[in-house]
Amino acid sequence: MSAYIQDIRRGILDENPVFRLLLGLCPVLGVTGFAMNGLGMGLAATMVLICSNVVISIFRNFIPKTIRVPIFIVVIASFVTMVDMLLAAFQPELHDQLGVFVPLIVVNCMILGRAEAFASKKPIARSFTDGLGIGLGFTVALVALAAFREILGHGTVFDIDITGAAFDPMGVMALPPGAFLALGILLYGVNLLFRKLGIE
Amino acid sequence: MENKLVITPSPHIRTPETTKAIMMDVLIALFPVVVVAVLLFGYQALVTMVVAVLAAMITEAVVLRKKDLISDGSAAVTGLLLAMTLPATVPWWMPAIGSVVAIILGKQMFGGLGNNAFNPALVGRAVLVVSWATHMAGDVWPVPKPFSPFADVVTAATPLEKEGAELLEVPLMDMFLGNIGGSLGETSALALLIGGFWLFFRGHIDWRVPGCFFATVFLMGAIFGGGIYENLVLTGVFHLLAGGVMIGALFMATDMVTSPVTGLGKVIFGVGCGLITMIIRLWGNYPEGVMFAILLMNAVTPIIDRFTVPRKFGEVKE
Numbered sequence: 207m208s209a210y211i212q213d214i215r216r217g218i219l220d221e222n223p224v225f226r227l228l229l230g231l232c233p234v235l236g237v238t239g240f241a242m243n244g245l246g247m248g249l250a251a252t253m254v255l256i257c258s259n260v261v262i263s264i265f266r267n268f269i270p271k272t273i274r275v276p277i278f279i280v281v282i283a284s285f286v287t288m289v290d291m292l293l294a295a296f297q298p299e300l301h302d303q304l305g306v307f308v309p310l311i312v313v314n315c316m317i318l319g320r321a322e323a324f325a326s327k328k329p330i331a332r333s334f335t336d337g338l339g340i341g342l343g344f345t346v347a348l349v350a351l352a353a354f355r356e357i358l359g360h361g362t363v364f365d366i367d368i369t370g371a372a373f374d375p376m377g378v379m380a381l382p383p384g385a386f387l388a389l390g391i392l393l394y395g396v397n398l399l400f401r402k403l404g405i406e
Numbered sequence: 407m408e409n410k411l412v413i414t415p416s417p418h419i420r421t422p423e424t425t426k427a428i429m430m431d432v433l434i435a436l437f438p439v440v441v442v443a444v445l446l447f448g449y450q451a452l453v454t455m456v457v458a459v460l461a462a463m464i465t466e467a468v469v470l471r472k473k474d475l476i477s478d479g480s481a482a483v484t485g486l487l488l489a490m491t492l493p494a495t496v497p498w499w500m501p502a503i504g505s506v507v508a509i510i511l512g513k514q515m516f517g518g519l520g521n522n523a524f525n526p527a528l529v530g531r532a533v534l535v536v537s538w539a540t541h542m543a544g545d546v547w548p549v550p551k552p553f554s555p556f557a558d559v560v561t562a563a564t565p566l567e568k569e570g571a572e573l574l575e576v577p578l579m580d581m582f583l584g585n586i587g588g589s590l591g592e593t594s595a596l597a598l599l600i601g602g603f604w605l606f607f608r609g610h611i612d613w614r615v616p617g618c619f620f621a622t623v624f625l626m627g628a629i630f631g632g633g634i635y636e637n638l639v640l641t642g643v644f645h646l647l648a649g650g651v652m653i654g655a656l657f658m659a660t661d662m663v664t665s666p667v668t669g670l671g672k673v674i675f676g677v678g679c680g681l682i683t684m685i686i687r688l689w690g691n692y693p694e695g696v697m698f699a700i701l702l703m704n705a706v707t708p709i710i711d712r713f714t715v716p717r718k719f720g721e722v723k724e
Contacts, residue, residue, distance in 0.1 A: 374497075374538060375537075376503075376537040376538070377536060377537040377538065377539065378533050378536040378537040379537070381536065383536070387511070
């Protein structure tokens with residue numbers, strides 16, 4: 207049991223894909239203008255990650271070594287297409303906001319990385335918890351970054367005004383350069399915190 | 407006997423010039439500009455400058471964990487230069503945020519003085535322009551009220567945003583003396599030239615960067631400026647005097663850390679700054695392009711330096 211909990215903890219803290227591994231940065235920088243978009247993107251990626259991890263783990267003994275990457279990509283692309291259609295059907299507004307970044311989950315190196323490094327070697331249940339942990343870590347990071355940018359850039363979080371009218375939003379944080387600035391500042395803060403907590 | 411044969415790597419001769427002395431010279435060079443700014447724009451100019459300088463010095467002291475506020479004086483110069491690029495009407499917290507950004511993101515993030523790729527004051531200004539465009543563009547440029555230090559300033563658009571006949575209402579002599587709307591330190595070409603000559607006289611700046619910058623702006627303005635004053639030469643002069651060309655070319659493009667060190671490199675740097683400035687002015691969305699021109703050329707400075715290494719004495723061409 208503890209191995210499963212360890213998988214989830216590792217995904218959120220020690221090997222957080224954004225704060226520790228700096229993987230899958232394209233959506234991290236692209237859709238974190240609003241906290242809602244960050245949450246939607248994080249959950250969509252988590253969904254794809256869990257499904258692809260489980261499927262690849264099931265077939266891990268049948269996948270020929272030489273063509274494993276194309277097979278991983280096909281599996282990931284199938285789930286991304288499903289998530290894309292589900293979002294379009296049930297959350298059309300969010301789907302419009304995320305735009306091209308949903309199809310781009312296919313080439314997210316975080317998901318391919320877990321397939322290659324974990325799911326293709328480990329049993330099904332472990333692959334499931336690994337996908338869940340890494341996905342949650344990704345979601346936490348996206349929401350944190352998006353909330354940070356939304357507060358500074360718009361004065362709101364999840365569209366709720368929290369700073370009042372006197373606050374003059376710092377427009378650069380809502381723009382693409384702000385994503386790089388905010389990510390750098392957050393990385394600094396998180397790594398400082400992790401060092402204090404003794405997580406290496 | 408052994409002690410007399412100490413072998414050390416170069417340099418063997420040290421200059422008595424210190425960073426602090428250079429920064430003091432820059433502050434002295436900025437003094438006429440400061441005086442003119444306060445005379446023209448009153449107490450609001452003073453508040454902006456004091457806030458920017460204090461914020462820069464405090465940020466530097468906090469980041470470096472030093473109790474010495476003045477340190478090598480570079481933070482004060484950065485803060486003052488930043489204030490010079492802001493209109494007097496900005497709310498008091500904007501120069502403060504600009505200074506903090508300039509010191510942390512523009513300078514200390516890269517490893518402190520000497521390691522920064524971009525001019526820190528311009529990094530601070532760039533963040534302010536993109537973030538609070540409403541305070542930094544449009545009808546925010548104060549109309550000067552010479553010798554009335556306690557008057558609140560009235561604002562209008564910059565001459566660069568005017569077109570055609572309106573421009574003729576701005577006499578070139580007023581632009582030379584500084585009696586026009588604009589940022590604190592950019593209006594008076596006369597004061598800036600005095601400061602520039604002081605820096606040149608003290609050997610801190612090279613004639614190539616400002617010279618090529620001015621020449622390019624003048625030529626581009628004269629040829630493509632549309633003959634605003636019904637005269638190509640005067641139109642070129644207008645583009646030289648308008649906006650931030652003077653302060654940019656004399657005080658910011660000449661920053662020793664962020665401009666090339668080779669002679670040919672400085673020429674390329676100056677021409678590049680002038681070209682980008684005029685391209686943005688004439689065909690871009692922003693009325694003024696000096697800041698982005700200098701920042702962009704800062705980015706290519708290492709490449710310029712790399713390809714303009716002069717031939718060593720005695721080296722044979724291959």
